[in-house]
Amino acid sequence: MAEYERSRTMPAQPERIFDQAADLGRLDSWLPDDLHVHAEDLPAVTVHEDRTDQDTSALLRAEPDQMRIEWGTREQGSYAGWLQVAGIGSGASEVTVHLSFFDDRHDPGERAAADALEGSLRRLEEQVRRDTDNPAG
Template sequence: MSEHERSRTVAALPEVVFEQASDVGQIDTWLPRELHVRPGEPPGVTVHDDDTGRDAEALLRARRDQLRLEWGTREDARYGGWLQVEGIGGGASQVTVHLSFFDEGHAPADNEVTVALDESLDRLAEQVRLRADRAG
């Protein structure tokens, strides 16, 4: 099993960050660019991977009371992950994303995962900023 975790500070209240992160209709804007999520029967979603051309049935649960998003493959438990948003004061939030790959044979290289997580967190922060700009 391999595990990966990255964090980033976002200049917005935790509820605002979580609302953007958990919006299934907007989730593609911050996920790794090759992944696309289509809603299904909740909590089910279909994840399309452009790199492989395959779809995977997955679960996606938003725990609003905990500002936590959890996901994972549905049938084979290859991977799972979560995103947690916490307020750190001054109108800012700490966003942490964690991935677990349970099958080492299908796990990407560590450096690829680190880059993908950092880019995803940067895109999420940018989407939150754009959302605030549109609202204000």
């Protein structure tokens, strides 16, 4: 089993960040570029991976009261992850993303996982900043 985790401080209230991260219509804007989530009958979703051109049945749950999003594969149970938003005061928040790979065949390796996590956190922060700077758009 392999686990990877990254955190990033973002200059926004935790509720704003969580709302951005949990918006199903905007997941593609912060997820790794080659992953696309299609909602079915929540919590059921399908994740399409461009690199392999495969669809995977998954689950996605957003827990607003905990400011946490959890996801994972349905049938094979090979992968799971979560995103947690926590306020740290002064209008800032810490966002942590965690990935667990229970099947070595799905583990992209430490470097690729770290790059994907860092990129996702960076894109989420850019999205939150854009919406904070331009609340109407």
